[in-house]
Structure formats: C-alpha cells, structure tokens
Amino acid sequence: MTNSHEVPTPINVKYFSKGAIVLSFLTLIGLCGYIYRLIVGLDASTNLNNQFPWGIWIAIDVASGVALAAGGFTTALLADVFHKDKYHSLTRPALLTAMLGYTFVVVGLLADLGRYYNVWHPMIPSMWQGNSVLFEVGLCVMIYLNVLYCEFLPILIEKFMGHVNLPGILSRYNSLVESLLRISNRTLYRVLSLFIIAGVVLSCLHQSSLGTLMVIAPYKMHPLWYTPILPLLFLLSAISVGFPMVIFESILSAWSFKLKPETKTLASIAKYTPFLLFCYLSIKLGDLAIRNAFGYLTEINIQSVAFVLEIGIGVILPMVLLFQKSKRHSIKYLFISACCIIFGILVNRINVFLIAYTPPFSNDFYFPSLIEVIVTVGLISGLILIYRFMVIHLPVISVQRVKFNIVTDTPKSKATIKG
Amino acid sequence: MNKDRRKFLKMATATVAAATILPSVSEASLEHCEEDFDNAFGVLVDTTVCIGCRNCELACDRQNELTDHPKSYFMDNTVFDSRRRPSVESYTVVNSSFDSSSTDNKSFGKIQCMHCNHPACVSACIVGALTKCKHGVVSYDAWKCIGCRYCMVACPFQIPAYEYKEALKPRVMKCTFCYDLIHNDKKPACVESCPVEALTFGKRGDLIKHAHVKIEAAPNNYYDHVFGENEIGGTSWMYLANKDFINYDLPKLEEEKIPSLTESIQHGIFKSFLPPLALYGFLGLVMHSIRQDKKKEEENDEQS
Ligand code: SF4
Numbered sequence: 001m002t003n004s005h006e007v008p009t010p011i012n013v014k015y016f017s018k019g020a021i022v023l024s025f026l027t028l029i030g031l032c033g034y035i036y037r038l039i040v041g042l043d044a045s046t047n048l049n050n051q052f053p054w055g056i057w058i059a060i061d062v063a064s065g066v067a068l069a070a071g072g073f074t075t076a077l078l079a080d081v082f083h084k085d086k087y088h089s090l091t092r093p094a095l096l097t098a099m100l101g102y103t104f105v106v107v108g109l110l111a112d113l114g115r116y117y118n119v120w121h122p123m124i125p126s127m128w129q130g131n132s133v134l135f136e137v138g139l140c141v142m143i144y145l146n147v148l149y150c151e152f153l154p155i156l157i158e159k160f161m162g163h164v165n166l167p168g169i170l171s172r173y174n175s176l177v178e179s180l181l182r183i184s185n186r187t188l189y190r191v192l193s194l195f196i197i198a199g200v201v202l203s204c205l206h207q208s209s210l211g212t213l214m215v216i217a218p219y220k221m222h223p224l225w226y227t228p229i230l231p232l233l234f235l236l237s238a239i240s241v242g243f244p245m246v247i248f249e250s251i252l253s254a255w256s257f258k259l260k261p262e263t264k265t266l267a268s269i270a271k272y273t274p275f276l277l278f279c280y281l282s283i284k285l286g287d288l289a290i291r292n293a294f295g296y297l298t299e300i301n302i303q304s305v306a307f308v309l310e311i312g313i314g315v316i317l318p319m320v321l322l323f324q325k326s327k328r329h330s331i332k333y334l335f336i337s338a339c340c341i342i343f344g345i346l347v348n349r350i351n352v353f354l355i356a357y358t359p360p361f362s363n364d365f366y367f368p369s370l371i372e373v374i375v376t377v378g379l380i381s382g383l384i385l386i387y388r389f390m391v392i393h394l395p396v397i398s399v400q401r402v403k404f405n406i407v408t409d410t411p412k413s414k415a416t417i418k419g
Numbered sequence: 420m421n422k423d424r425r426k427f428l429k430m431a432t433a434t435v436a437a438a439t440i441l442p443s444v445s446e447a448s449l450e451h452c453e454e455d456f457d458n459a460f461g462v463l464v465d466t467t468v469c470i471g472c473r474n475c476e477l478a479c480d481r482q483n484e485l486t487d488h489p490k491s492y493f494m495d496n497t498v499f500d501s502r503r504r505p506s507v508e509s510y511t512v513v514n515s516s517f518d519s520s521s522t523d524n525k526s527f528g529k530i531q532c533m534h535c536n537h538p539a540c541v542s543a544c545i546v547g548a549l550t551k552c553k554h555g556v557v558s559y560d561a562w563k564c565i566g567c568r569y570c571m572v573a574c575p576f577q578i579p580a581y582e583y584k585e586a587l588k589p590r591v592m593k594c595t596f597c598y599d600l601i602h603n604d605k606k607p608a609c610v611e612s613c614p615v616e617a618l619t620f621g622k623r624g625d626l627i628k629h630a631h632v633k634i635e636a637a638p639n640n641y642y643d644h645v646f647g648e649n650e651i652g653g654t655s656w657m658y659l660a661n662k663d664f665i666n667y668d669l670p671k672l673e674e675e676k677i678p679s680l681t682e683s684i685q686h687g688i689f690k691s692f693l694p695p696l697a698l699y700g701f702l703g704l705v706m707h708s709i710r711q712d713k714k715k716e717e718e719n720d721e722q723s
C-alpha cells in the first residue's frame with residue numbers, strides 16, 4: 001500500500017528550456033497566422049474550395065484533437081470508476097491534457113468557422129437541430145469542456161488553499177477567499193465522481209458521433225472508409241489511443257523534466273492496449289470483408305497507400321509489440337508503440353475527413369496552405385507550452401519518482417520535493 | 420464473488436435491459452409524418468430541348484443580383500469547353516453534355532440546387548439555417564449560419580458554394596428557387612427566361628405525370644427514366660434526357676434518403692436520452708459497488 005502514496009507536486013525546473021523556446025517561436029508564428037485568418041478571411045488564408053469545404057483544421061485540429069484527448073476519460077474510467085488505484089498518478093496529467101486538448105479544439109474550430117462569432121448559436125434552444133450530428137458533437141464537446149474545467153478545479157484549489165495572499169488592499173479578503181476555497185473544495189470532492197462519470201458518458205457520445213459525421217456523405221466517401229459503423233470505429237479507436245497517449249506524455253515529460261519514468265505503471269497500463277487494438281482491428285477488417293471492400297486495396301493510389309499506412313504502422317505494428325511482455329517493460333518500445341498508435345489515429349482521422357473525401361465532380365484538389373499548416377503547428381506548440389507551464393506551477397505530475405541523480409544512491413527513500 | 424457484487428450485477432443487467440427496450444418503444448412517436456411532395460413546387464428540365472443559350476444563367480444573375488457581368492458575358496460559348504460548377508457567382512450553370520464526339524448533336528443541361536425532398540444539407544445543418552418549406556423550397560438563413568460548411572459536405576449534388584472571399588460575413592450560396600417570386604404565384608426567373616420551354620414549372624406530382632407522358636409519346640427520344648423522381652427520396656427539380664444523366668453532372672444515386680442513416684444512428688443514441696442515462700447509471704453503480712468492496716476489504720484488514 002505504502003508505495004502508492006505519491007503526491008502530485010509542481011515540478012521545479014526552469015520554464016524556458018531550449019525546446020520551449022523553439023515552441024514559443026512556433027506558437028508566435030501560428031498566432032500571427034491565426035490573426036491573419038481572422039482579418040482576411042478563409043479564401044486568402046486557406047486552400048479550401050467549394051468541392052473541398054473541410055481541410056486540416058477540421059481533420060487535425062478538431063477530429064484528431066478530440067481523439068487524442070481521449071486519455072482523459074479512459075484513464076478516469078480505469079482509475080476512478082474501476083478504482084484501479086495504482087493508476088491514480090496518471091489521472092491528473094491525462095486530465096490536464098484533455099482539458100487543454102479540448103480547449104484548443106475549440107480554438108482551432110473557431111479559425112475554421114466562417115462566422116466564428118456565431119459559435120454560440122447551437123446553444124440557443126430555438127436553433128437546436130436534433131437531426132444534425134454536428135449539433136450533437138458540438139453540444140457534447142461544449143458540455144464536456146465545462147465538465148473538464150470542473151474536474152480540474154480541485155487542482156487549482158489545492159494549489160492556492162492555505163496560501164491565499166492577495167496583494168495590496170485586497171489582502172483583507174484573504175481569510176474570506178480562503179474559506180470560500182475550503183467550502184468549494186469540500187463540495188467539489190463530494191460531487192467529483194458525478195462529474196467523472198458524466199465525462200465518460202459525454203466522451204463516448206461525441207467520440208462516436210464524430211465518426212457519424214461523414215456517414216452523411218455516402219456518395220463522396222471512398223469505400224475503404226465509408227461504413228455505417230464509422231461511429232463504433234471512432235469510439236473504439238479513441239479508447240485505444242487513450243492509454244498510449246498517457247504513456248507518450250508521461251515518457252516525454254519524464255524526459256523533459258529529467259524524472260525517472262514510471263516504467264512499472266506504464267507497462268501495466270499498456271497491457272490493455274493490444275487487446276483494444278485487436279478488437280478495433282478485427283471489427284475494422286471484418287467490416288471491410290462484409291462490405292467486400294478489400295478489392296480497393298489492390299489498386300495503387302493515394303487511398304490504398306494511406307489505408308495500409310494507417311493499419312500497418314498505426315495498428316498492427318504496435319499491437320504486435322505490446323502483446324509481448326518484455327517489450328512492454330522497455331521504455332523504448334513503449335514509447336515507439338505509443339508513437340505508432342498516435343500516428344495511426346492521426347492518419348485515420350485525416351483519411352476519413354480528407355483522403356476518403358472524393359466528391360465526384362471536382363476540378364480542384366485540396367492541399368493545405370502555408371497558413372493552415374502554421375496555425376495547426378502553432379496550436380499544438382501552444383498547447384505543449386501551456387501544459388509545461390501548468391505542470392511546473394500546479395500539482396499535476398506525481399513525483400514519487402525522484403530525480404535521476406538521487407535515485408541511484410537512495411533508491412528507497414521518498415523524495416522530498418518542494419512545492 | 421460476494422453478495423454485494425452479485426446484487427450489483429443484477430441491478431446492472433436490469434438497467435442495461437431497460438435501456439435497450441425503452442428506446443424502441445419511444446421510436447414509434449418519432450415517425451415523421453410524410454409531407455405532401457406531390458403538391459410542392461418543382462421544375463422539370465428537358466435536356467433534349469435545351470439549346471444552351473444561357474438565358475437562364477443571365478436571368479438568375481439579375482434576379483439574385485449576383486454579379487454585374489455584362490450581357491455579353493452570358494453569350495460567350497467558349498464556357499462549354501470546360502465543365503463548370505455552381506459557385507458564389509452563379510447559382511446555376513449550363514454545361515454541354517460529355518460526348519463531344521459529334522459536334523452537331525451537342526445537348527445541354529443546367530444544374531442548380533435540386534431542392535431535395537429529404538435534403539441532406541437541412542439534416543446536416545447544426546443550427547437549422549437551412550430549412551425545407553412545404554412548397555418544396557430549401558432556403559438558407561444567413562443570420563443563423565455559423566459557417567461550418569457541413570451542408571456542403573453533406574450535399575450529394577455538390578451544390579452549395581461558400582463565400583470564402585468574405586472575411587466577416589461569408590454566406591452559403593445556392594439556388595433560392597426564387598422563393599419570393601413563387602410565393603407570389605410567379606415562375607422562377609430562369610423558367611420565365613427560357614426561350615424554348617426546356618424548363619417546366621409546376622406541382623411536383625403533375626410534373627412527374629407530364630414527364631412520363633413525354634417519354635411514352637416519344638420513347639426513342641428519351642432515356643426511360645425521370646431523374647429526381649425517386650433518387651434519394653425524390654427532388655423538386657427533375658430531369659429528362661436521351662442519355663445517361665451523368666452526362667449532365669447528375670450523379671448516380673440510390674432511392675435511399677441520404678439523412679436516414681445518420682438520423683437513425685443519431686436518434687438511436689440520443690433521443691429520449693435513455694442510452695446515455697443508462698450508461699451513466701451503470702457506471703455509477705460500478706463505481707459505487709467497487710468502492711464499497713474496497714472499504715470492506717480495508718475494514719477486514721484492520722480487524723485482522
Ligand atoms: S441539392 Fe444539395 S443543397 Fe440542394 S436541397 Fe439537395 S442537399 Fe440541399
């Protein structure tokens with residue numbers, strides 16, 4: 001029991017590492033691109049056209065963003081709902097990723113909307129459109145984002161409770177704020193499980209509905225991807241990428257913050273992944289077989305290559321790797337498999353929303369413009385930067401693990417890390 | 420397996436069972452009442468009559484104040500060298516049919532929004548900015564629109580165009596069926612302008628009858644099919660031709676309504692909120708029962 005008493009702590013490192021500087025640069029460029037888009041409109045900033053109305057902002061920023069934020073609800077499901085306590089150390093980083101991920105999905109979506117200032121319209125009951133899949137996705141994402149913020153609140157409260165120290169004349173409210181924090185902390189802890197379950201349900205709903213989106217375009221979708229079970233495939237793949245995403249991040253932050261990676265916990269959580277991938281793969285291939293669509297793989301074109309890439313590197317390779325216990329216990333292979341799976345999901349979402357989208361009457365072709373690319377890159381960089389900022393200042397990452405140099409001489413002592 | 424666990428499993432199965440039965444009960448009430456499409460307005464396009472004069476393009480342009488192209492712009496026949504699509508500058512375009520082998524036997528067809536009976540764009544729109552009225556018109560309300568362009572993804576005819584060039588107030592652009600004119604007992608501008616009556620405006624039901632009479636009267640002159648009668652559940656604009664309709668940029672479509680699949684998935688998951696609620700209840704039970712078990716274990720540990 002004792003070794004699970006690790007506490008999430010702020011990490012004490014310098015913010016601006018070399019990587020962070022590069023990322024800040026990319027974020028800045030992306031921000032300029034974003035502002036440029038808002039000023040000049042979609043035509044000057046993107047390569048979208050009447051035949052290809054959706055581009056990488058939808059396929060990557062929104063669809064892949066939502067899928068890759070699935071670590072949040074899958075980890076919560078495992079650790080909080082199923083009470084697998086040993087994974088508790090992973091829930092906060094996963095929650096933070098999900099929260100930031102979804103926030104950036106919304107930011108990315110705003111760039112793509114022609115009338116971004118109307119983004120609140122779907123929330124007005126008189127404009128509800130229950131037949132629209134997009135409406136369901138939009139509403140679920142909106143609610144889920146708020147649920148995520150509520151789930152994250154305790155972490156903020158934990159940071160400030162007991163240290164409220166307002167500047168200047170505001171300091172007379174210190175004790176008031178303090179007691180407010182205490183009250184909200186207590187109520188939040190009581191209702192937190194309600195939020196956690198709500199998060200899981202909402203995630204299942206919109207992860208699958210994102211797949212339903214393209215079901216409305218049967219005559220425009222390539223048969224390798226068009227199937228009525230797209231929602232099921234989207235849900236399964238989102239669940240499959242949840243833990244790999246957590247592993248990926250955990251290893252990356254261990255590396256970036258010079259912490260000892262939690263090999264044991266990660267190896268243990270990775271054991272579910274090959275089974276999930278196997279389910280996903282068999283349903284996906286079974287569906288292809290039922291629809292008699294395997295023939296399309298014999299044609300050599302961008303679609304068949306993209307499909308093989310998606311399945312071969314994104315699903316089969318990591319599945320084979322992770323089925324082997326020895327590979328699961330190696331940080332290197334864990335990282336490689338996680339990267340493959342994330343790559344697979346990314347390619348899958350791009351495939352479904354862009355590569356599979358082949359409208360019959362098209363003179364034009366879509367390839368992302370420079371602005372589209374820099375905005376997407378900028379958003380991802382910005383997300384990582386905020387993540388870094390938050391784990392440095394808030395109790396997110398559990399540090400039972402100690403700094404590399406200490407661990408060798410005092411393997412058993414618990415590290416004391418200042419908050 | 421202890422008693423609590425068993426009790427919980429029973430309850431869990433009950434919730435799941437309830438979740439699967441109840442939606443099927445409430446489904447009956449969801450049935451849309453079939454609208455009266457026979458009495459909606461429609462247009463029959465006879466491509467064998469069309470001479471490719473582009474008068475309809477001009478009339479549409481003027482009626483909807485789309486551009487200020489001079490009249491001569493619409494008399495330029497070189498446009499037929501390429502296949503055009505409707506755009507923000509033209510709600511309708513006339514193309515010549517594909518087989519350019521015999522120059523003297525060229526035929527033409529205009530394309531525009533088909534004003535589908537069960538429009539995919541209307542089903543897709545996130546805010547209900549696109550609506551189908553009982554006269555058959557599919558119209559667009561720019562004020563509601565958020566500019567997601569999902570309607571463009573959904574439309575099987577690839578009709579809606581988008582004002583990408585507008586930075587602030589871009590609109591979805593497509594044929595309006597001259598809503599204001601036909602609600603004042605007038606014909607749409609394009610129909611009015613056609614010099615050879617290639618376009619016939621009327622009640623959709625009558626047009627279908629009329630089309631079949633035409634085919635029967637001159638079976639050698641027509642391909643025996645009225646495009647739009649049954650395609651994707653029927654469209655308000657329908658076509659006659661003497662060769663495959665793909666030559667007029669009309670895709671091959673089944674009779675299945677486009678939105679029926681997504682709508683049934685959607686309603687299966689969502690309407691009446693039961694499945695999500697059942698999942699919520701189920702997970703709540705799991706969470707609670709495992710927590711109870713854990714507590715007991717801990718108590719036992721302490722006692723021993
Ligand atoms: S043709 Fe396209 S835009 Fe016109 S009603 Fe049908 S789905 Fe909508």
Ligand code: SF4
Pocket residue numbers: 543544545546547548549563564565566567568569570571591
């Ligand atoms: S672009 Fe406008 S009209 Fe089209 S689906 Fe989106 S909100 Fe509706």
